[in-house]
Amino acid sequence: xxxxFLLYDDEDKWAAMPESEQMSIIGAHMAYSxxxxxxxxxxxxxxxxxxxxxxxxxxxxxxxxxFADGKEQLGGFYMIEAKNLxxxxxxxxxxxxxxxxxxxxxxxxxxxx
Amino acid sequence: MKxxxxxxxxxxxxxxxDNQEAFDGxxxxxxxxxxxxxxxxxxxxGAALEPPSTATVVSVRNGTRKVEDxxFPDAKEQLGGFFIIDVDxxxxxxxxxxxxxAAKAGCVDVRVIPDYGQESAQ
Numbered sequence: 001x002x003x004x005f006l007l008y009d010d011e012d013k014w015a016a017m018p019e020s021e022q023m024s025i026i027g028a029h030m031a032y033s034x035x036x037x038x039x040x041x042x043x044x045x046x047x048x049x050x051x052x053x054x055x056x057x058x059x060x061x062x063x064x065x066x067f068a069d070g071k072e073q074l075g076g077f078y079m080i081e082a083k084n085l086x087x088x089x090x091x092x093x094x095x096x097x098x099x100x101x102x103x104x105x106x107x108x109x110x111x112x113x
Numbered sequence: 114m115k116x117x118x119x120x121x122x123x124x125x126x127x128x129x130x131d132n133q134e135a136f137d138g139x140x141x142x143x144x145x146x147x148x149x150x151x152x153x154x155x156x157x158x159g160a161a162l163e164p165p166s167t168a169t170v171v172s173v174r175n176g177t178r179k180v181e182d183x184x185f186p187d188a189k190e191q192l193g194g195f196f197i198i199d200v201d202x203x204x205x206x207x208x209x210x211x212x213x214x215a216a217k218a219g220c221v222d223v224r225v226i227p228d229y230g231q232e233s234a235q
Contacts, residue, residue, distance in 0.1 A: 004162060006192065008185055026229065044158060046197070048117060049225035055203060057210035058220040067222070070186050074119070074224070077195075079160060085169070092171040093178045104185045105169045106192070109161040111140065 002043065002108035003088040004079050008072040009101030011050050028096040029076075036080055041091065045078040072101060079108070115157070115199055115226035116206040120215035122193035127164050142214040143194075150198060150209065158197040165191035190219045197226070 014022065029047075036042035051073045054065035066073065078095065082088040085107070092103040129139040143161070150156040168183025184191055193215060200206050203223065210221040 002160070004160060004195075006185070044197075046115070046117065046226045047229065049227045051224070053203075053225050055207045055210070055223040056220050057207055057213075057216050057223065059216060060211070062207050062211075065222075072186065074222075077117075089169060089171055089180060092169075093173055095171075098171050098173040098178075101172070102185050103171045104183045105171060106165075106183075107163040107167055109163045109194070111161060 001082060001084065001088075002079060002110070003082055003085075003091075004077055004106045004108055005092055005095060005097075006074055006104040006106065007076040007078070007095070007097040007101060008104065009075045009097055010071050011066075011073045011075055012071075014075065015050060025096060025100070032094065032096055033078075035094070036078070036091065041080045041082060043079040043081055045076070047076040048074060075101070114202065114206075115197060115228070116203075117222075117224045117226055118196040118198060118206070118210055118213060119192055119222040119224060120194045120196075120213055121188075121190040121219045121222065122215045123190055123218035126215065126218050127191070127193065130164070139214075146213055147196070149212070150196060155198040155200050155209065156196065157199055159195060161194040162192060164193075193219075 051065040056063045056067055080091055088105050092105050095103050097103050129135045165184040170181045170183040170185045172179050206223045210223050213221045215221050
């Protein structure tokens with residue numbers, strides 16, 4: 001089964017971090033990606049830029065970010081293959097973001113493909 | 114530039130998935146949208162997600178794992194799926210977002226994927 005991990009963290013805290021600290025977190029994500037790949041669990045993953053550089057489109061309205069949804073914002077995602085939800089939760093707990101933010105685990109909707 | 118389009122669906126949109134009569138129309142809109150992205154040569158990747166009621170939130174503090182029912186955050190509109198596209202600029206991305214079925218009753222977030230030299234989605 002495929003699962004998407006939605007990585008929520010405090011993006012302002014990230015932006016204010018010294019570069020050395022950012023590099024160490026990026027390094028942790030690279031190691032995590034490698035671990036997923038070694039287990040043939042990796043499908044995709046990307047970081048997201050600060051939400052101030054984002055747009056929100058609602059009908060014909062376009063609003064500039066950041067969006068006042070709370071302190072934590074979506075900062076990236078992974079898509080993985082796991083045999084069941086328990087296995088996916090194990091991977092989620094190993095994700096670096098679980099230690100500095102929250103990882104939302106969502107099953108991919110398999111629409112008969 | 115690489116963009117992630119996040120389709121935040123309204124509760125009524127999620128309800129259409131369980132409505133036999135409306136299901137084909139609902140899915141048809143998404144298939145047509147996906148096809149138009151592919152036809153324009155901007156499509157890189159996409160996935161539909163099971164509804165927010167299936168979400169689990171995992172965090173680890175001081176080595177202790179906490180597993181809670183999701184979604185996170187607890188908002189009215191929730192992520193129903195996403196697309197990753199390759200476009201020239203943010204305005205073009207916003208144009209694609211406006212055509213996404215979720216933009217009618219919900220909203221679509223246009224997020225920039227920074228290039229840290231990571232592998233691309235494709």
